[in-house]
Amino acid sequence: xxxxxxxxxxxxxxxxLTLKRVQYLNQREREKAKKFFHKIDQNNYQLSHIYLREIxxxxxxxxxxxxxEFKFNSYGKPYIANRGYQHIYFNISHTKTHFAMIIGDRExxxxxxxxxxxEIDQNILDLVLTSREQMMIREKNISFYxxxxxxxxxxxxxxxxxxxSLHDIEFLSIExxxxxxxGRYCYKTQEIExxxxxxxxx
Numbered sequence: 001x002x003x004x005x006x007x008x009x010x011x012x013x014x015x016x017l018t019l020k021r022v023q024y025l026n027q028r029e030r031e032k033a034k035k036f037f038h039k040i041d042q043n044n045y046q047l048s049h050i051y052l053r054e055i056x057x058x059x060x061x062x063x064x065x066x067x068x069e070f071k072f073n074s075y076g077k078p079y080i081a082n083r084g085y086q087h088i089y090f091n092i093s094h095t096k097t098h099f100a101m102i103i104g105d106r107e108x109x110x111x112x113x114x115x116x117x118x119e120i121d122q123n124i125l126d127l128v129l130t131s132r133e134q135m136m137i138r139e140k141n142i143s144f145y146x147x148x149x150x151x152x153x154x155x156x157x158x159x160x161x162x163x164x165s166l167h168d169i170e171f172l173s174i175e176x177x178x179x180x181x182x183g184r185y186c187y188k189t190q191e192i193e194x195x196x197x198x199x200x201x202x
Contacts, residue, residue: 003179003186003202005104006057009112012097013048021050024065048094055101060085075161091156100198108202109156111149116194120144128166136172146189147171151197155180157185157201 004076025033029049036042053065069081077147092101093112100112101198126136137147151166159165169182177190189199 003104004152005102005108005200005202007110007198007200008051008099009053009192009198010099010102012044012094012099014043014047016050017047021054021065021134021148022046024053026069027036043100044094044096048092048099051099052090052101055103056080056088056090059103060088073159075159077156077159077161077162093156093180095153095196095197098196102200102202104202106202107157107159108200109153110198110200111152111156112196112198113145113149113152115143115145115197118144118148122171130167130170135169140174141192142174142176143197144193145197146176146191146199148185149197150174150189150201153187154185155198 002063025046033042033045036045036184038074057065057066058064063082063085067082070078071081072078080086080090087105088103089102089106090103091109092099093110094100095112095114095117097114098112100110102108102110123143128151129137133147136142137144151169154169155161155164173180174189179186179188185201186199187199189197192198
C-alpha cells in the first residue's frame with residue numbers, strides 16, 4: 001500500500017506561548033482553552049493548536065497560521081475548511097509533555113501516550129482489548145500502551161469517535177517500528193522514547 005504521510009512529535013515549550021502566536025487562534029479555540037481548569041491543560045491546548053497551524057503553513061506556505069479554518073464532522077473530528085486545501089488530512093494528539101501530528105493524503109489518525117497516564121486494571125483491559133489481544137500482549141510482552149495508541153489512532157482515522165467499539169479492530173500481529181496493514185488501513189507503532197508511545201493509522 002502506497003502512503004504519503006508526515007509525522008511531527010514536538011516537546012511542549014511554554015516559552016513559545018507568546019502573544020503573537022496566541023493570536024493565531026480563532027475565537028472557538030480561545031474560548032475552549034479558557035474552559036480548562038488547570039493552567040497546564042490550557043497551555044497545552046493552546047500550544048497544540050499553535051503547532052497545528054504552524055505545521056499546516058509549513059506544509060502549505062501560501063496560507064499563514066492565522067488563516068487556517070476548520071470544520072468538524074458530527075463526531076467532532078476536525079477537517080480543513082479553506083477552499084483549495086481540503087485535500088489535506090490531518091490529526092493531532094498530545095500528552096502533558098509532547099504534541100504529535102500526522103498529515104496525509106487521506107483519512108488518518110494519531111495517538112501519543114505516556115506510560116502511567118492510565119490506571120490499568122482488568123476492567124480497562126477488557127474494555128480496550130479482546131481476549132486474544134490480552135493473551136498476545138502477555139505472551140509477547142507487549143505494552144498496553146502500544147495497543148491503546150493503535151486502537152485510538154484507528155478510531156481517530158475512521159472519525160466516528162467512541163461510536164466504534166474498541167473490539168471492532170484486532171491487532172494480533174505487531175512488529176514495533178514497522179508498518180503493517182489490516183484491511184484498507186496501514187499502521188505503525190513505536191516507543192519513541194522511554195515510556196512515550198506513538199501510533200498512527202491511515
